[in-house]
Amino acid sequence: MFNYVYDIPSAPIITLTDALSTLERNEASCNGKSRLLVALARNLGYPARIKGGIILTESNKRTSHAWTELFINGAWVPFDALNGHFAYLPANYLELYEGDAFLVTHSPGIQFDYSYEINKQESLSILNEEAEDAEKVTTFSLWGLVKNKSISKKNLFLLLMLPLGGLIVALLRNIVGIRTFGVFLPVLIAFSLLETGFTTGMVLFMFLILFVGLITRPFDNMGLLHTPKLVISLTLMVLVMALGNYLGISFGIDWLSSLTLFPTIILTISAERFSKLIVEDGFQKATGTLLQTLWAVSICFLLFSIKGLDTLLILFPELLLLVIVACMLLGRYVGLRWTELFRFQPLLNSKLA
Numbered sequence: 575m576f577n578y579v580y581d582i583p584s585a586p587i588i589t590l591t592d593a594l595s596t597l598e599r600n601e602a603s604c605n606g607k608s609r610l611l612v613a614l615a616r617n618l619g620y621p622a623r624i625k626g627g628i629i630l631t632e633s634n635k636r637t638s639h640a641w642t643e644l645f646i647n648g649a650w651v652p653f654d655a656l657n658g659h660f661a662y663l664p665a666n667y668l669e670l671y672e673g674d675a676f677l678v679t680h681s682p683g684i685q686f687d688y689s690y691e692i693n694k695q696e697s698l699s700i701l702n703e704e705a706e707d708a709e710k711v712t713t714f715s716l717w718g719l720v721k722n723k724s725i726s727k728k729n730l731f732l733l734l735m736l737p738l739g740g741l742i743v744a745l746l747r748n749i750v751g752i753r754t755f756g757v758f759l760p761v762l763i764a765f766s767l768l769e770t771g772f773t774t775g776m777v778l779f780m781f782l783i784l785f786v787g788l789i790t791r792p793f794d795n796m797g798l799l800h801t802p803k804l805v806i807s808l809t810l811m812v813l814v815m816a817l818g819n820y821l822g823i824s825f826g827i828d829w830l831s832s833l834t835l836f837p838t839i840i841l842t843i844s845a846e847r848f849s850k851l852i853v854e855d856g857f858q859k860a861t862g863t864l865l866q867t868l869w870a871v872s873i874c875f876l877l878f879s880i881k882g883l884d885t886l887l888i889l890f891p892e893l894l895l896l897v898i899v900a901c902m903l904l905g906r907y908v909g910l911r912w913t914e915l916f917r918f919q920p921l922l923n924s925k926l927a
């Protein structure tokens with residue numbers, strides 16, 4: 575039933591279209607398709623109803639939206655036969671009414687116009703809805719930058735997390751003894767995984783690494799210099815990412831369509847760094863650095879995933895002074911790294927003996 579209604583051509587019909595008219599015209603908007611799906615479901619014995627509301631996008635609009643719910647196995651399950659959402663609705667669907675009606679009605683023959691102004695509002699968990707500003711919680715809050723739209727909440731969180739993530743990487747490098755792609759690149763990779771998801775981001779990262787390794791081989795045989803060869807490789811890589819994004823949007827593949835600009839750039843830079851390490855240090859050592867970088871990325875990702883950490887840093891940015899104190903203490907550490915304890919274990923045992 576869903577596929578049949580979904581395949582009917584869509585048309586911006588603003589007047590009421592019943593189920594029979596949808597069949598006769600073979601075109602309909604959301605209200606016609608919703609009524610037809612309800613009629614077909616009820617004909618087969620499934621309880622069905624129409625729901626309506628607004629699809630929230632940051633813009634001014636005057637169109638509402640209707641969809642269908644079917645009562646299946648004791649629950650009302652949503653179906654949007656216009657936009658192709660089978661048994662689910664995206665998070666930006668705002669339900670406002672139930673039943674076969676329009677969201678806004680007016681008396682005939684009068685001049686009437688309206689629009690919906692939709693704006694995205696950022697919020698912090700410990701600030702209640704009545705709080706006008708964060709100064710009620712702390713004097714040095716940076717929340718005003720977000721409220722004034724000087725910077726997005728996501729970018730402000732990244733900015734504040736760079737020192738903290740850098741401290742984690744510094745601890746792993748100086749105390750544990752692992753090698754990474756620089757200090758801040760693992761932090762940026764971890765932050766990009768927040769958009770793609772950890773598993774999807776890791777798979778994409780490994781794919782880019784393998785892709786760089788494969789596409790550089792023909793250019794090696796051509797005798798190209800390293801820099802032009804690297805630019806060609808990165809260009810092809812960006813085109814592949816753009817193609818993946820296009821396919822994700824076209825076919826509704828969420829993990830492909832999540833390839834936004836920021837994670838694409840970060841993952842591409844990481845692949846470039848790995849390619850450079852192969853040239854400088856050899857494949858085996860570069861692979862070891864890659865695996866250790868992924869370990870650091872995983873730890874940073876767990877840190878970023880702590881619930882409420884973004885709120886804490888935005889409201890109390892002075893906590894970052896503790897990072898300076900920790901780095902001053904770390905800078906005086908001259909002992910053995912943990913990895914060296916394993917490497918030199920035989921030597922240490924012989925001295926003790």
